[in-house]
Amino acid sequence: MSDREVLLKVDDLDIDVAGTRIVTGASFSVARGEVVAIVGESGAGKSMTAMSIPHLLPAGAECRGSIDFDGHELIDASEKRMQRYRGAEIACVYQEPMTALNPLHTVGDFLSEAIRSHAGTAGSGAQRDPQELLELVGLGSHPDLLRRYPHQLSGGQRQRIMAAGAVAWKPKLLIADEPTTALDVTTQRNLLAMFRNLVEQEDMSMIFVTHDMGVVADIADSVVVMRNGSVVETGDVFSIFAEPEHEYTRSLLSAARALHGAEMISADGDGAASREADAASVDSPIAVPRHGAGAAPALEVRDLTIEYRRSGLRRKGSPEGRRAAVDGASLQVFSGETLGIVGESGSGKSTIARSILGLTPVTGGTISIGGVDMVGLRGRARRRALGKLGVVFQDPTSSLDPSLPLWKVVTEPLWRSGMLRDQRALRRRAAELLESVDMDPGWLHRRRHELSGGQRQRVAIARAISHSPDVLLADEPTSALDVTVQVTVLDLLARLQKELDFACVFISHDLYVVSTISDHVLVMKDGQIVEAGSTADVIHNPTSDYTRTLLGAIPVPDPVAQKARRDVVTA
Template identity: 45%
Template sequence: MPDPLLSVEDLSVTFPGGTRAVDRVGFTIAPGETVALVGESGSGKSVTALSILRLVDGAAELSGTIRFKDQDLLALPERRMRAVRGADITMVFQEPMTSLNPLHTIERQIGEVLALHRGLRGRHARARILELLDLVGLRDAERRMGAYPHELSGGQRQRVMIAMALACEPDLLVADEPTTALDVTVQAQILSLLADLQKRLGMAMLFITHDLGIVERIAQRVCVMFKGRIVEAGPTAEVFGAPQHAYTRRLIAAEPKGRANPVPAAAPVLLQAGPLKVWFPLKEGLLRRTTGYVKAVDGVSVMVRAGETVGIVGESGSGKTTLGLALLRLIGSEGPIVFMGKPIDGFSVAAMRPLRRDMQVVFQDPYGSLSPRMSVADIVAEGLVVQGEARSGSERRAIVARALHDVGLDPAVMDRYPHEFSGGQRQRIAIARAIVLKPRFVVLDEPTSALDRSVQAQIVALLRDLQRERGLAYLFISHDLKVVRALANHVLVMQNGQVVEEGPAEQIFAAPRTDYTRTLFAAAFNLKSDTVAELEPA
């Protein structure tokens, strides 16, 4: 066996107050090898990864040894550590919107990495940036270089993050849920790309994910984490083929199950819209003249009945999220929108305010949508305050406690802040905030994308129970077709801002009619795993 590129021994991370997030963890990574860290949200996976780059909270206490190329990273001066980060070891973070600078263009942010670590500037840097964006499958890369992060979809932002991480051809890539925000076809492309780069560069990977299907495809070895410790480790085929620990067996068995709640035949139409149009202008030149449009939503119609779940699927950038925001009147659109019998497409912000209690949203990026300055109790109770519900503090706390319990969180955490939670836990807080007002219509934008499989199954069951008890209607936006199949009554398949196929969920999943839909399903359900990685970039 070659000498390890990275060796972690007895790593422990303790936060102020005595919380030990990582407890005596040890593993090695050889050059060119992929090691996966798997486990539920809060198990310590991301903290372990951040510790390698010394990016954990400065108040945390780290002990143990992290050796990289015969250097003890925990003992390096910060100046030398900065030279390691971004060049020798790079990281793709779980939430791209909070990792990218909202004030800088894509070109400037990737160019900063190249200038700092490789001395590339001007046309040489621009050529390299275009090459990287093409590699990660960002469509129309030359025009997108001038875009800002908020102008891209979640999946497109994640691809930019991967391009930044690969810019200097690192020896070790730490990938923290790098495909969470990507649709299934682009996910396959990215995984294939990373595998190709490993062969060419001899790059090693520490891959953190809750998607065990990905682990089986890419990792030579796997470490299973539970409550800060590695409870089982070994070759991936052995661990998945004959798991020894009860927790590992539970993880492997966990998957969203069941089917959507039936919709009563007499269920009234709660929301009807369309044809809707949302076009974003493309501006160029010193005077920022409009030279074209991004047709994010182009003539889409949708209807949702009380108690029904309408699933919206498609690749990143297909217009799914834009459609959801337009229906909620959170962005401008052209076309009729009727909600609870009222035409709302012409409503002002003030006129929409009373309707907000009946229409809620769970955003794709839970960290970006939760205020870092507010406690969980204040975040979940904010809607109650705005709508004049539960005026006493004790009454609000009781309602918040029930909402947190409903989404699988201990009410005792309500006085903590978002940064103290894992990505999956933050998403559950966002769901609690959405349901606390007992709305009638909820737009769920990738609500399970940051959750591990076992928690996904819990959330799916919770959403079905809430729907059955309260007659809730959902617009469920997701690239995870297994979750959509478990929840949706009706499915719309979107591509390039248009609906290319729609119908009852059972019919769509049993016999998709278009090549595009069949391609999505092949990638999601491994029907043609030998060809998915060869798909054209999205």
């Protein structure tokens, strides 16, 4: 895939786990100094392929074929031999740094251990100190980080610390497995810039595993497209995006571009003219209220304030001992409409959702559902009001009970509220609900572990609408899903809303995702609403610098356009 000298060559790789073929005949190469993205949906085999290189597959896995790393065959290498390569010459950064960082060790402890672990290893680079590693990943201005524990860091900081430990001994190859998934767009942009800088400064190669075609366009030199355990297409990033040969590659790009719509900027980096033209030609109901004049909102929040005590401050009630997670937020959404709430992690958007659900105490303001103020309600009246709400969470795996069959999962709100208790009636309703979300009604007795991520989210949506709620809260429901699954879930929500006429609050960190489904958008920063308006206005003619920053931070699935964006930012 490159004219440069080859560092890694994977040839005809097969991977079996517990007798099941996971990867079949995978072949690709990585040149020195090259970034190769392995892309595909969940279950494509991309992570298994990448992790086979440093021998980090699950117990019972068997590999056949060839993995030639810098002239050395690794496929049958012993564990003792692989210990010389892992960390020193082949390093890894994982999707969830909290599971890789020891919660009992400080950042300084972690980096010191990373430095010590390969001291004296043949081929390792010159030894560094922890502060130098912090500077390498853009955290040099925070020396106090060395004394902090993982829970005291943001998601972006944790991922930078993982990267710092990974490059402690200047590895020749860095494997990054979905390192930016579910992070907010500005954090993702900064991390991608960090990885690009590391590749250049450290003169190393990188395999970047992702399902996000925008990320591929931003960081990759070459692309390996995988589906169902096989490599279906390889090539340089510009050729893959301009003229994809395989139908599956075309479907991935089509889904990614559907989420970004007309926001693809021109190759010269000047998208203003095209945005204005697009805005002028918008012919969509998203800018037109669907509720009649004088209609009451299904949900209304006024002057909402939510404060938390600052850790370490003991003077109860003192102003300096509290911080506002939400500061004077107001919103309303009517039946049949969708309100999008967008912002970075910590902006307060999910805190608003939790307060509406009664999971977070309210310091001030009102939350009215169907004209009834929820704040201060207790007992049966509160349960009755909450019964008008449905909710879909970000991670369906943790929100679905693994011990229950699907028919009990999707009808749980009906059973717990007492709306329906007859077992036969519950099963019939469960079959109707599964069918309504395009799932086989014959799956009533399946359980969570038998479903894919997209199927689990469909089940979560079925449960959320089981009791015909007036308001549906969707908190980052697509952020961790593959791009094609995102599109189908968004289409499903739009269809169900049209059929059931519920009001929807859709929370996301991605303005483009919100734009595909929302009538109106609120943009939040530091607990405050900094911009509000119709989706068309906010997307095409943002008035807030912060909104423009969010829009500019989202990588577009076009390597030419994305490079132009980076050039504009760095100019």
